[in-house]
Amino acid sequence: MTFSPMTETSLLAAVCCSVLPLVAFAVVMIGTRNRRRLSAGISIGAVGVSLLCSVFLLVRHWHADEPLRFVGTWLISGEITVPIGVLLDPTSLLMLVVVAGICFLVQVYSLGYMAGDPGFTRYYAFMSLFAWAMISLTLSPTLLQLYVFWELVGLSSYLLIGFWYEKFSASEAGKKAFVMTRLGDVAFLLGLLVVLVEFGNLDILELNSLAPLQRMDPAVITLSALLIFGGIVGKSAQFPLLTWLPDAMEGPTPVSALLHSATMVAAGVFLFARIFPFFRLSSTAMTVFLLIGTVSMLLSSTMAMVARDIKQVWAYSTVSQLGFMIMGLAAGSFFSGVFHLTTHAGFKALLFLCSGVFIHAFGTNDMFEIGRRGGRGLHIPMVCMVIAAAALSGIPPLSGFFSKEAILGALAELDNPVWLAAGLLGAFLTAYYTFRLLFIVLFPRRQEPEGDGDGKDGGHGAHDPHAHRQEYRAMAGPLLVLAAVTLVLGFAHGPLERFLHFEGAAAGGHGPHWLLYAALGLASAGVALAYLEFGLPGAAQVGFVERMPALKKLFAERWYLDRMYRWLLDRIVYGMVSRACSFNDRKVIDGGLDGLSRGTIASGRRLSSLHGEMIQYRILVVFAVVALLVLHFFLQ
Amino acid sequence: MSIVPYSHVMTLATLLFVMGVVCLVARRNLIMMLLGLEILLNAASIAFVGASLRWQHMDGQALALFIMAVAAAEVSVGLALIVAVFRRTGSVDPEVLEPEPSTRQR
Numbered sequence: 114m115t116f117s118p119m120t121e122t123s124l125l126a127a128v129c130c131s132v133l134p135l136v137a138f139a140v141v142m143i144g145t146r147n148r149r150r151l152s153a154g155i156s157i158g159a160v161g162v163s164l165l166c167s168v169f170l171l172v173r174h175w176h177a178d179e180p181l182r183f184v185g186t187w188l189i190s191g192e193i194t195v196p197i198g199v200l201l202d203p204t205s206l207l208m209l210v211v212v213a214g215i216c217f218l219v220q221v222y223s224l225g226y227m228a229g230d231p232g233f234t235r236y237y238a239f240m241s242l243f244a245w246a247m248i249s250l251t252l253s254p255t256l257l258q259l260y261v262f263w264e265l266v267g268l269s270s271y272l273l274i275g276f277w278y279e280k281f282s283a284s285e286a287g288k289k290a291f292v293m294t295r296l297g298d299v300a301f302l303l304g305l306l307v308v309l310v311e312f313g314n315l316d317i318l319e320l321n322s323l324a325p326l327q328r329m330d331p332a333v334i335t336l337s338a339l340l341i342f343g344g345i346v347g348k349s350a351q352f353p354l355l356t357w358l359p360d361a362m363e364g365p366t367p368v369s370a371l372l373h374s375a376t377m378v379a380a381g382v383f384l385f386a387r388i389f390p391f392f393r394l395s396s397t398a399m400t401v402f403l404l405i406g407t408v409s410m411l412l413s414s415t416m417a418m419v420a421r422d423i424k425q426v427w428a429y430s431t432v433s434q435l436g437f438m439i440m441g442l443a444a445g446s447f448f449s450g451v452f453h454l455t456t457h458a459g460f461k462a463l464l465f466l467c468s469g470v471f472i473h474a475f476g477t478n479d480m481f482e483i484g485r486r487g488g489r490g491l492h493i494p495m496v497c498m499v500i501a502a503a504a505l506s507g508i509p510p511l512s513g514f515f516s517k518e519a520i521l522g523a524l525a526e527l528d529n530p531v532w533l534a535a536g537l538l539g540a541f542l543t544a545y546y547t548f549r550l551l552f553i554v555l556f557p558r559r560q561e562p563e564g565d566g567d568g569k570d571g572g573h574g575a576h577d578p579h580a581h582r583q584e585y586r587a588m589a590g591p592l593l594v595l596a597a598v599t600l601v602l603g604f605a606h607g608p609l610e611r612f613l614h615f616e617g618a619a620a621g622g623h624g625p626h627w628l629l630y631a632a633l634g635l636a637s638a639g640v641a642l643a644y645l646e647f648g649l650p651g652a653a654q655v656g657f658v659e660r661m662p663a664l665k666k667l668f669a670e671r672w673y674l675d676r677m678y679r680w681l682l683d684r685i686v687y688g689m690v691s692r693a694c695s696f697n698d699r700k701v702i703d704g705g706l707d708g709l710s711r712g713t714i715a716s717g718r719r720l721s722s723l724h725g726e727m728i729q730y731r732i733l734v735v736f737a738v739v740a741l742l743v744l745h746f747f748l749q
Numbered sequence: 750m751s752i753v754p755y756s757h758v759m760t761l762a763t764l765l766f767v768m769g770v771v772c773l774v775a776r777r778n779l780i781m782m783l784l785g786l787e788i789l790l791n792a793a794s795i796a797f798v799g800a801s802l803r804w805q806h807m808d809g810q811a812l813a814l815f816i817m818a819v820a821a822a823e824v825s826v827g828l829a830l831i832v833a834v835f836r837r838t839g840s841v842d843p844e845v846l847e848p849e850p851s852t853r854q855r
Contacts, residue, residue, distance in 0.1 A: 727847045729782075733774045 123170060124183050127199045130166035130209065131252055133159040134216075134245035141238040149233045156237040157220045160244050164213040167248075171206045175612065182254050182318060200254035200317060203613045204386050204451065208251040208379075211458045215375035216244040218591035222466050223367045225587030226473055236276060236365070243269040247376040251383065256305055256315035256341075259387070263301070263344070263380060267294050270377045274364040286363035293357040297347015304340025307333065321390040331395065338391065338398035341384070342405075349381025349435045352409035356675050358432055359416075362424040362478075366469030369424060373431040374462035379454060382438045386451045389442060402443035407535045410436030414542035418549070419659060419668045423468045423480045426550050430505060430543065431461055437520055437539060444532065446523030448610050453516035455609070456602050460504040460513055463595040467498035470588050471554075480550055484557030493589045495555075497596040502551050504599045506544035507636050512602035518632060519606075525628050533628075537635050544639025552647035751802060758799030765792035779831045779841045783824065790820045 137159035141152045174181070180202030187197035220240055227236050246265035253259035268291075275287025309315055311329045325334055345351065350358035358378065362369045372378065385392065385402075392398060410433040417429035434457050442450035471494060472478055475486045489495050504513035517540060524533045646657065659665050670676065765788055772785030794813040801809025831841060838845045 727844050729774050729843060736770050736774070 120181055120183070123173060123181060123201060124199060126166040126170050126173075127183075127201060127252055130163045130170070130213065131199075131245065131249040133162050134241040134248065138238050138241035138245060141234055141241065146234050146238075152234040152237050153220075153224060156241045157217070157224075159241060160213065160217045160220055163244065163248060164210075164217045167206070167209040167213040170201065171210050174201060174203075174206055180318060184254055195257060196255055196316075197258055198254045199252045201252070204383075205251045207451065207455060207609070207613065208383055208386075209248060211455055212247050212251060212375045212379075213244070215371060215458055215462050216240070216247070218594060219367045219371045219462065219466070220244075222370075222469070222588050222591040223365070225584035226367050226469055227365060228584050228587075230365075232276065236273075239269055239272045239276070240368075240371075243273060243371065243376060247380065250380055254317055256308070256317060256320070256388070259317075259384065260301065260305060263348070263384070264298065266377055266380050267291060267298070267348070270361070270368075270372055273368040274361045274372070276364050276368065280363065283363040286357075286360040290357040290361050293354050294347040297344045297354055300340045300343025301345075301347075304337045304343065307337040307340060311337070317388060320388055325391060325394060334391075335395040335398050338395045339401060341388070342392075342398065342402055345381040345385055345439070346405065347381070348384070349378045349439070350409075350432050351381075351405050351436060351439065352412055353674065355409055355413060355432050356678065359425050359428040362422075362428050366424065366465055366472055369428070370462045370465030370469065373428065373465060374458040378431060378435055379458060382435055382442070382450065382454050385439060385442050386447065386454070389447050389450075392442075393445065399443050399445070403440055403532060406436040406439030406443055407532065407539075408436070409433070410440065410539045411535060411542070414539055414546065415668045417546040418542065419665050421480060422478045423471065423483060423550065423554075424465070424478055426480070426546060427461065427464050427468060430464075430547065433539060433543060434461070434505070437517070437536070440532065440536060441520035441523050444520070444523040444527055446519065446526075448613050449516065449519035449523045451613055452519055452606070452609060453513075456504070456512035456516040456599070459595055459598045459602055460501040460511070463497055463501040463592065463599055464505065466588070466592055466595065467494040467501065470494040470585070470592070473584070473588070480553045481557070484554040487557075489555050493592060497592045498554075499551060500596050500599055502547045506547045506640065507540055507632065508544075508640075509633070510600075510603060512599050515603035515606045518629065521628055521632050537631060540632055541635040541639045544636040545643050548640045548643035549647050552643055556648055556650070755799060755803045758795060758802075762792045762796035762799065765789075765795065777842050777844070779834065779843055780828075782843065783827045783831065786827070787820055787824065790816050790823075 134156075137156045140155055145152045145155065180200060182198065182200050184196045184198035187195045189195075220237070223236065223240070227233055230236065243266070246262050246269055250259055250262035250266060253262060271287045271291040274290050275284045277283045278287075305315060308320070311333050312320070312325055313328070329337075347354045350356075358373075361372060364372070392402070413429040413432035413436065417426045417433070420426045420429060434453070438450045438453045438457070441453060470491060471483045474491060475483050477483060477486075500511065504511035507514045507517040509515075521533065521536050521540070524536045527533070642657075667673070769785045769788035769792055772788060773782050774785075776782060776785065794816045797809040797812045797816070799809075801807060801813075834846065835841055
């Protein structure tokens with residue numbers, strides 16, 4: 114293949130961007146496992162170069178109209194050729210920068226957070242693997258390649274969630290994340306097969322053109338879109354597969370930051386954006402997506418209202434924000450979803466990293482405990498967390514405000530007002546639970562409202578003050594960068610919209626004027642309610658939900674989703690399927706083999722008595738055999 | 750062609766052979782077992798000679814001569830062994846040659 118020098122440089126940069134973290138992973142895993150500083154340096158260096166490459170690509174292709182696509186052949190089997198390559202278009206470029214940027218910042222932050230951990234080098238190796246998988250996922254030109262890296266992302270997040278594998282709950286959480294996302298991935302794979310059979314290839318650009326309409330039946334398009342969406346549901350933790358994400362915080366906090374912002378869960382929404390024009394061909398599927406997004410957003414918001422664990426609140430809010438993105442995309446506004454994905458990556462990473470500082474400093478995940486131990490004394494993370502939380506609640510002029518407005522605008526353009534109402538309710542709930550947490554940490558009370566605080570030991574105790582300060586500095590740097598991004602990213606609304614615009618895309622939603630005030634009003638109402646209940650001096654710090662035991666129980670139990678899965682698992686999978694399988698295993702397969710060998714041994718025993726006696730019996734046997742042979746040969 | 754039909758010769762050989770087998774297997778005496786062996790060999794000789802007569806072929810008679818020589822050698826060696834066994838154990842029962850039941854592999 115020959116390219117002009119312009120595209121050749123781009124290709125080189127893209128390949129560098131994606132492959133370097135893999136190289137770092139290999140080097141750290143094979144070569145430098147015992148050298149902590151060197152390993153971290155290699156890993157951070159590789160991601161840093163990736164970040165530079167991605168920024169370079171973004172700047173270079175800022176005005177490019179045509180998506181760039183480089184494809185080579187990976188393997189040929191009969192009539193099928195499997196291509197491998199790179200696709201550079203606005204969606205992937207923007208996501209590339211987000212992913213590389215967050216990976217880089219999180220790795221720098223981890224220098225402080227993970228200092229002194231016995232698995233330090235392993236951690237950095239996995240981080241590099243994660244970065245490689247996600248960066249390559251964003252660059253994939255075909256759905257098959259995307260699927261490969263999709264699974265690799267799942268694998269590396271499994272490794273990182275279960276990073277502290279000595280802890281039972283951590284390894285369980287890793288397993289749960291892996292299995293639940295795999296459930297969705299099965300649907301995804303089936304969807305890919307449907308597309309492959311009906312459409313003939315999995316090229317993203319071709320799928321995004323109008324070609325599927327001519328070659329595929331509308332019903333088949335809907336079917337494949339729904340199946341592929343199954344993968345998104347698993348990956349982005351949407352209803353009904355949302356319970357893995359809150360458990361995934363068993364991993365180190367920087368991992369959660371990465372997982373919740375730019376990589377794992379973002380992959381789902383990214384896939385939606387990636388083949389958005391294809392999904393849009395089926396309005397039925399889009400309505401289903403809208404419904405699922407709405408349900409997950411509202412469900413997880415309610416769960417966040419009663420959680421005590423600081424990371425769990427952010428995890429629920431991730432689910433709800435992802436649901437929000439999917440609502441925006443499914444409402445037909447490509448830009449609003451991607452924009453919210455971008456801004457959310459920034460402020461959600463910031464939220465997790467800030468919480469990580471608290472957890473590291475106080476060794477507890479419980480928000481009341483953090484408040485009592487003086488969480489407000491750590492100024493940088495506290496200020497950053499307020500900024501990020503305000504962005505999450507959609508308070509101007511932070512980035513979250515703009516992207517939420519875009520999504521609400523898109524929802525307002527739908528015929529059915531229910532969606533808009535749900536979106537506004539979600540905005541209110543988000544503001545409420547976010548500020549509930551903030552006020553609890555900021556205005557601690559002496560005595561507990563209830564005595565069931567389960568302080569989980571996520572951090573690792575205190576070190577000597579000097580080392581502690583150094584770690585604190587390593588952690589504070591990324592916080593400040595992300596806070597700055599959160600502050601200014603909202604103003605990139607216009608340019609980004611022009612950048613992401615493609616032919617046939619609906620204009621970014623700008624709803625009616627009253628919508629702006631309604632959203633703002635509801636967000637401030639949420640904040641005010643939270644202040645009344647948690648912030649006001651003398652307030653009981655008991656939310657209105659917590660005053661209703663039944664509701665509280667329902668929310669705290671995650672709407673009994675986990676119970677339901679447990680029940681399904683125990684009754685259906687363990688009770689029926691695996692029991693039948695194990696019965697088959699024990700009785701039929703094992704029994705058959707055992708019976709065969711037992712029969713052989715027994716008949717051997719019986720026959721051995723023929724020649725075990727004195728010589729005359731043996732001679733008799735010899736004659737008998739000879740006589741039988743004679744009979745056999747002469748009388749046949 | 751000949752006075753004695755081939756089938757009669759073969760019947761005689763078979764009868765002798767069966768008698769030899771019975772003698773070899775049923776008698777609890779090494780000397781009698783040796784005799785049984787001799788009868789077996791003679792049965793074979795008769796069969797050979799009869800067959801050579803039937804097909805007018807000299808090989809059968811040559812083999813009969815060989816068998817006589819082998820039988821003579823076998824008897825001399827066999828009897829010597831039996832004498833040795835008798836001297837060692839004081840019995841000509843074949844069971845004395847078996848290993849002890851306890852050491853026998855089941």
